[in-house]
Each structure stands twice: as C-alpha cells, then as structure tokens.
Amino acid sequence: MLKTNFNIKSPKKEIVPFLKEKIDNLTKPKGSLGRLEKLAVQIGTIQQTLSPSLNHPHHIVFGGDHGITAEGVSYSPPEVTPQMVFNFMEGGAGINFLARQHNIQMKIVDSGINYDFESSDQLIDLKVRKGTRNYLHEKAITREEFDLCIERGAQVVKECHNAGCNVISFGEMGIGNTSSSSLWMTCLTGIPLDQCVGAGSGFDSEGVKRKYSILKQALDNYKGDGSIIDILCYFGGYEMLMTVGAMLQAAELNMVILIDGFIMTNCILAASRLYPEVMEYSIFCHQGDEAGHRLVLDYLHARPLLNFGMRLGEGTGALCAYPLIDSSVRMINEMSSFKQASVTKYF
Amino acid sequence: MLKTNFNIKSPKKEIVPFLKEKIDNLTKPKGSLGRLEKLAVQIGTIQQTLSPSLNHPHHIVFGGDHGITAEGVSYSPPEVTPQMVFNFMEGGAGINFLARQHNIQMKIVDSGINYDFESSDQLIDLKVRKGTRNYLHEKAITREEFDLCIERGAQVVKECHNAGCNVISFGEMGIGNTSSSSLWMTCLTGIPLDQCVGAGSGFDSEGVKRKYSILKQALDNYKGDGSIIDILCYFGGYEMLMTVGAMLQAAELNMVILIDGFIMTNCILAASRLYPEVMEYSIFCHQGDEAGHRLVLDYLHARPLLNFGMRLGEGTGALCAYPLIDSSVRMINEMSSFKQASVTKYF
Secondary structure: OOOOOOOOOOOOOOOHHHHHHHHHOEOOOOOOEHHHHHHHHHHHHHHOOOOOOOOOOEEEEEEEOOHHHHHOOOOOOOOHHHHHHHHHHHOOOHHHHHHHHOOOEEEEEEEEOOOOOOOOOOOEEOOOOOOOOOOOOOOOOOHHHHHHHHHHHHHHHHHHHHOOOOEEEEEEEOOOHHHHHHHHHHHHHOOOHHHOOOOOOOOOHHHHHHHHHHHHHHHHHOOOOOOHHHHHHHHOOHHHHHHHHHHHHHHHOOOEEEEOOHHHHHHHHHHHHHOHHHHHHEEEOEOOOOOOHHHHHHHOOOOOOEOOOOOOOOOHHHHHHHHHHHHHHHHHHHOOEHHHHOOOOOO | OOOOOOOOOOOOOOOHHHHHHHHHOEOOOOOOOHHHHHHHHHHHHHHOOOOOOOOOOEEEEEEEOOHHHHHOOOOOOOOHHHHHHHHHHHOOOHHHHHHHHOOOEEEEEEEEOOOOOOOOOOOEEOOOOOOOOOOOOOOOOOHHHHHHHHHHHHHHHHHHHHOOOOEEEEEEEOOOHHHHHHHHHHHHHOOOHHHOOOOOOOOOHHHHHHHHHHHHHHHHHOOOOOOHHHHHHHHOOHHHHHHHHHHHHHHHOOOEEEEOOHHHHHHHHHHHHHOHHHHHHEEEOEOOOOOOHHHHHHHOOOOOOEOOOEOOOOOHHHHHHHHHHHHHHHHHHHOOEHHHHOOOOOO
16 A cells, blocks of 8 residues: 555553563552653563663654645645744754753754755755645645655654664754644544634634635545545645654654654544554653644544643643653662562552 | 741742743744743742752751651651651652752751661751650641741851852651641641541551541541641641751742652741741742642642652642743743844734
C-alpha cells in the first residue's frame, strides 16, 4: 500500500510483570507514583529492559504552507509560517526555550513552505512544493508527493536514530493546518465536522463559523475514493505527512514517540490507520483547548499527561511534558528497593 | 494570636497589566501558552518584576510520628517513618531522584520522630518530642509545642532564604498523618469527616472504614474551644505544624511556595486561616487520589498543575511540577517579541 514499508511490531509483553515487580519493590506504597509508574512500564516494554533510558532526545519541527489559506480559514496570515521558521532558527520561539531547558536537540525541516530560504545549517531543506494546492477546488497533495513525504519524514528520524536518539517528539509550523487536521479527523473517525473545527490561532465564534462553512464546502466537493491515503492526500499538509512518515519510522526503530497537541494527534491518528502498532510507542503529552482535541483523544483511548490550555503548536506541549517522562525513567533506575534500603515493605 | 508574628502582604497588583502586555507580545498567538502564562504572571507579581527568576530552589521534608498510630489508623507500621528518613539521607527515595533531576537542594528535618538518630550533617534535628500524643484520648500537641513548631519551621526557611533561595517546596514523612490531615480538613472546612478520609498508604475499603470510625470517635471526644490553634494542636502533627510555620515564613519573604498533595494542601489550608495572603504565594502542583484532596482543593479554589494519581507524599508531586514552573519563567525571559523577531503580530 505504502511505497515505503515499515516493519512495526507490537513490543513483546513478557517483560511487563517483571517491570511491575521491580516498581512494586521500590520504597513507596504500591502504585503511589501513579502515572510515573505506568510510563516506566511502557518505556521499559518498548525498550525490552528493566533499566530503560532516554538517550539523545530530539525534537523535529516540520513546516509547510497550505493552499486553503487563500480562503481565509486562518486568523493568521500565511507569511507567518516562514517568519516563524526564522524565529526558530534564531532561538526566540516557544519551542526553543523548552528545547534548551530540557537539553533536547532540535531540527527544523522545510517540508513545503511558500518561501525561498537561503541554504542554512539550521534548516533541513526537504521542500516538496511551495505550499499545497487549495483543497476547496482540488486534491492538495499528489500520490507521488505523498510517497516523497513519507520517505523524507522517515529519513529525518533515521538520522536522529543514527545519532543515538531513542526518544523523539514532533511539532509543526503551518498556517492553516488546524483546518487540514479537522478534515482528516472527521474523515478518519466519523466524528461530525462541526465538532472537529476550532479557533486555530485565534478566531472568535464568527470566524470559526466561516472556517467551518469553507471546510464543509471542501468536504462536500471531495470526490475521491475514500481510501485512507486518498483522504490524507486530498486534505493534507506536507508537514503533516512528513510527520506521519517520521512517526512510523520512529516506531519501527523502537523509539519512544511524544505526541503534542491537536495537529500531532491527528498525525498519529493517520499513522495508526496505516500501522496500528505505532500507538504502543506513543506517549500523549498534552490536551489542548482546540475544539475536537478531546474527542480525537477519546477516539484513540489516549489520556495526555498535561492539560495546560496550550494551543501554540510547534511541539510545546510535548516538550513541557518531557521532564515528567524523564522522571519515570529515573524512578525505576534510581530508587532503592525495600530490601536495599532496609525499609519494612509497607503494602 | 501567634507567638511568632508574620508580616505577610498581598503582592501589589499594579505590575499585572505590564506582565500581561509583555507576555502578549511574545511570538505566539495570544494566550496560547495557557497555564505557563498564568504562572509567569503570578511569579512576576510575587517578585514584582517583568523578568522573574527561580533561584536556588529548596525542598524541605519534615518528619514526625503520630500517637494515633497506636489505634491502627495506618496501613504502614510507624517504624517506617525513621526507616524512610534513613532512605532520604541515603538518596534512595522517590523525592531524592526528583531533587537530583531538577537540581533542587533538599533538607530533611526531624520535627518529632520516635527514634534516636545519631547526629548527622544530613538531618536537621528540630525534634519537639518523640511523636505526638494519641488524640483519641488527649490533645496531640501542647500550645508551647505549637509555638515551637511554628518558630522552628520558619527558621528553616530563613536559612534557605539566606542562601539565596526564592522558591521552596515542602514534603512530609509521618506514618499516620493523612489522619491528622483529614481531621484538620473537616474542622477547618466543615466538609463532613467521611468525605475527608481516604486510603492513606494502602488501606482497602474495610481499612478505610475502620480508620474513619476511629477518627470519628476522636472527633466526638474533642472538647476544646474550637479555635483554629486549638484544632491544629489537638489533631496536629509536629511535621505539619513546622510546615505551616515554614509556609508563613516563605510568604513573608516573598518566596514562591510549591504545594504538594493532600497533607501539604491541608497545611496551606491551616496557614491560610492564620494569614489568608499566603495563598497568593502558593502554586498548587498535584491533585492526588487520596479521597478528599479534590474537595479541599475546591474549597481553596485551587487548580493543581498535575493530576498524576500520585499519593506518595514526601513532596514528589511538587517536585514533578517544578520544571513546568521553571518553563513559565523561561518563557517570559527567553522568548522573542513580535518586534524583535520581525513576525507579523498575529492576534
């Protein structure tokens, strides 16, 4: 089905009781570190070890422009996409201070931004086209471009893995991409479009109504074959498809995948339709305020770590949660057992 | 009323619009960093600056034993209190790995543990008595001991402040102290006792029932004057009263106070009854699973940062949340403004 095939296995579960036994013998009442314990079990299972570790964490921001912005579906003008990419390169954006705080290596990728950047060490040029086509009138992305996106997204992750990375998160910059996400969501989950559309970067309720009516028209105009790949192409973004390829590659390489907000949740939704096992490698980090985010999370049976009312994108929700995931790994590696500490086992 | 008086002022609010203006001009949609923005406003207001900072964070664990444990109100045996203090000193407990992870200086205080420790650099000896009296039959703590606890707790915080600390969190070790907390809670909020009692370190529903019936008897036996100080003495713990003194001192010194779980929430409840302004210095970090915690948080109009199902105590919930608070300060200091980054102000 895909041109690039991935060999994604469900992690073996034989280790789970041993992980639980180790955690239950640490000096604390049984279960008293709550979600840290569950995270440690998940990461230990992915890595198939009782002493998991997070090595060389990377964060990839994929950027792309969207033809649909010509219809006024975003509160922000499209020139903000390249402007913010310059801001990422200069270190002044939201994602930058978080990456510095947690010592996470950042990579910025031009997946399909409508701007001619000069060559730079700080920007990976994987541009497919200068923005997608306007899906009010035509398919946003061709099948050839789709294959290219999956392959290029996967390649970026391979390079991180080669550098020793085993935990990775993704973010995006693309004015208009909450619209694409809402359309993927309604088509892939069956949740009605009006429950999938939200304020994006700042619409008021009138703006959301206008956005909805344009997206409804686009959905009505859709005459494709209804297959998953056709839907992803028709309403997609280059940055979103590269993320899908990146997520699948990360799962194939047994990496821990941190899932950010609304757009990244719809990317993992898409990835999981291609390879359901990708979900087992995913940690959902943040539930945002964008309407529909809770619904798609519920659909995926996902319960994010944080609920901080953030809606910036870029991956800020994932990076905010990184130290909590790090805590879970430190817990299982650094805490003494009852026996080691000569504490009466009190559970 | 108190022997040690505190001069705790409500932070001046004139700076709030300036903090909001600075945050609204950072390169992100308005409000899109959610709770990080609210935290930055709170900390900037406490510190009266547009460039707040977190300096030399400290975490204090107060330990104490409880006479009521003779009645079997805890799932864990009382010898666990000193055993866990040794574990803290050796670095093997839950709170230790978190303090190491976030570079937080820890201090361990013997407030009233029923054990004769040898003198050690790692343990601050402020012992009032080897455990409280059994409040099923008599007042747990005398008025003189109360004054001593407030004064000693305050002294510990003064020393941290002298070392350059402006952000502090507190934790406890004291088998039996969820019982004391439940009794403080019911007396100070009017919430019925049965809604304030939970599983502590691991009771099943039968155990919780037994615990409730003993605490109900203790409450029925109470014949004090109903004043706040009398209630805090009657049902209190030495470690809890030292925490109250420590919290009040921290607020007087304009420090940011991180509030952990059920027991620490009841300590700030007590502190706020003495000086309501202490609440403005407090950041609620974690909502635990202990029955009643949500109720006392609602009573205080507090909405914690995390809901991780933790119930270890020691301050683990507060320390897990520390990097999120750090993120808020980095946001306001490190992000570029729209003007600095030449980004179209898109809100």
